[in-house]
Amino acid sequence: MGKATGFIEYKREVPKERDPLARLQDWEEHYLPFPEEKLRKQGARCMDCGTPFCHTGIELNGMASGCPLYNLIPEWNDLVYRGRWKEALDRLLSTNNFPEFTGRVCPAPCEGSCTVAIHDPAVAIKTIEQAIIDKGFAEGWIVPRPPKTRTGKKVAVVGSGPAGLACADQLNKAGHWVTVFERADRVGGLLTYGIPNMKLDKKLVERRVNLLRAEGITFVTNTEVGKDITFKQLREEFDAIVLCAGAQKHRDLHVEGRGLKGVHFAMEYLTLATKSLLDSKFRDGKFISAEGKDVIVIGGGDTGADCIATALRQKCRSLVQFGKHPRLPDERSADNPWPEYPYVFTLDYAYKEAMAKFGRDPREYSIMTKKIVGDENGHVKELHTVQMEKVRDKDGNISFREIPGTEKVWPAQLVLIAIGFAGTEESLLDHFGLEQVNLKVKAEYGKYATNLEGVFAAGDMRRGQSLIVWAIHEGREAARECDQYLMGYTNLP
Incomplete structure (x- = not known):
């Protein structure tokens, strides 16, 4: 090639x-x-x-x-x-x-x-x-292409992130009438509110949603299943249901001072920033501001990097990002051979921006937050940390050990927790009455069928926090299985 x-x-x-x-x-x-x-x-x-x-x-x-x-x-x-x-x-x-x-x-x-x-x-x-x-x-090559014939079958897709949108797109192509339910005020899930605009322009999300709408998909926003509409109502109205509600239960930081003002989950911070940008270009003031503040982001992943980039644009005073793992090597290590995903050091867009603004990479490695301390008004003022070392026992198990004498105090008026997601929110799982494993819907990979007749699950809700490509993959495959269930055959890939 x-x-x-x-x-x-x-x-x-x-x-x-x-x-x-x-x-x-x-x-x-x-x-x-x-x-x-x-x-x-x-x-x-x-x-x-x-x-x-x-x-x-x-x-x-x-x-x-x-x-x-x-x-x-x-x-x-x-x-x-x-x-x-x-x-x-x-x-x-x-x-x-x-x-x-x-x-x-x-x-x-x-x-x-x-x-x-x-x-x-x-x-x-x-x-x-x-x-x-x-x-x-x-070039105008991409235009609405609604299906030429309809099956008369109706499918509800719960969640409008990449898994839900991919599933809805495929089911619509198969000729079913598809309705997507989204609890937020805009369609897109984390594509809209979890990823900052400078990384994914929301006009692109809106353009795709409008295309799907023109092809016959119905989107219902501001509607939370289990609150605004019940699972029972969905089952009565639709021939099948596909659950793609994501994994939105945050992993929390269990340390002294967690409840202080100024300590927030990263996704709350990012969501409010994007919503205020889209609603009013920040004129409404309905966002968490980093302006003039010392900001600490706890968690070394992509969400943490997005918090860095957002805080920079809000004109923060200083920035630090804590990660529990050591700095990655510049080249693949011996235990990370091709074709595995390469665990190597990179400079994301956010870190380049931080270096340009403050003259240094904001990341601190092998560090643990011991406690968060507040002022007399109950607002965060500093974090206490200690350095760690990664140790492996004789059986190959990895643990982290504190290094005495490495304690440090960091000023902070805004702390953002970005340590990932534990799974789907319990209230949603309990409302559906679904079998679950570790806050994930129990549904076999490749089949996607839950313990309830005609109900399927895909994406992060089934597999746990993962990549956008896995979400789209599972949404497509769940659509195929749902189509097979409805029609007794399927032409979907």
Whole structure:
């Protein structure tokens, strides 16, 4: 695929970013346009590797290796190299409902398992994917395509995140009448309120939702199942139900001072910021402000990085992000071989911005919060921490041990907890009466059927906190199983 010698002739290139200090003045996406000629060269780097691991979609050591959507990556890389963009778009959309989302926010496990990446930088798969779908919209190739015939069957999809939207899209393509229920005031789930605008412009989410609506899908917002509408009502009105409500029960920090004012979950902070931006460009004041504050983010993942970028735009005074693990190596370690997802040090957009603003990477590694201390008004004023070391016992079990003498006090007026999600909220699971395992719906992978007749579950609600590509994958597969249940056969992939 691509040019036979392309990976030798051309170096990896990705779009340049806007100046970090300049982009802190707005909430727009941070990448600059990438010329088509460069995109074609990047497509040419895709080698004819015989067995392409980039789209294998398997899990190795608990992480995705290759694309869980089984995207036909070598095919559309070759088509881009040859300038056959519309055909590339057709191949891309055959496996991925929303490339405009994955091309921006997916961590690209496909690139980690790219054959070129064994010795050289991977093919710029994610960049090419985004370029294909963006060109498709720009050229007017993507238009509403409602199904030609309807089955008369009605399906309720609970949750409008990537799993719910993918499931609804597929079921609608099969000719069923689909209604998506969303408890927030806007459709999109974490695509809308969990990811900041500079990482995923909400106009793109709205554009896709409007397209789905034009194809016949009904969206009902401000409606929480179990509160505004009951499960019993859904079962009476619909022929089948697919639950894609996500994993929104936060993991909490159980330390002294957790209840002080100024200590918030990261998702609360991000949600309010995005909602206020969309509602009024922050004029309503209905958000948690970091302006003039010393901000500490507890948790070293992507959500924490998004908090960093948001706090910078709110003009915080200082920023620190705590992570419990050591700094990742610059290159793959011996126990992290290709084609596993590469655990290597990277500089996300947020950290580049922090370095430009404050002259240093805000991340602190191998650190544990011991307690949070407040002032006389019950508001957080400082965090007490200790450094840790990662130790492995004779059986290979890993634990963390405090290092005496490394105690430190950090000033803070805003603390954001970003240590992930434990599973689905108990109230929702209990309302449905679903069998569950560790706050996840019990439903076999590949089947997605719950213990209740005609009720399916997919995405983070079933598998736990995961990647957007896994959510879309499960939404598609659950739609296939639901279609089979309704019709006795299915033509969905």
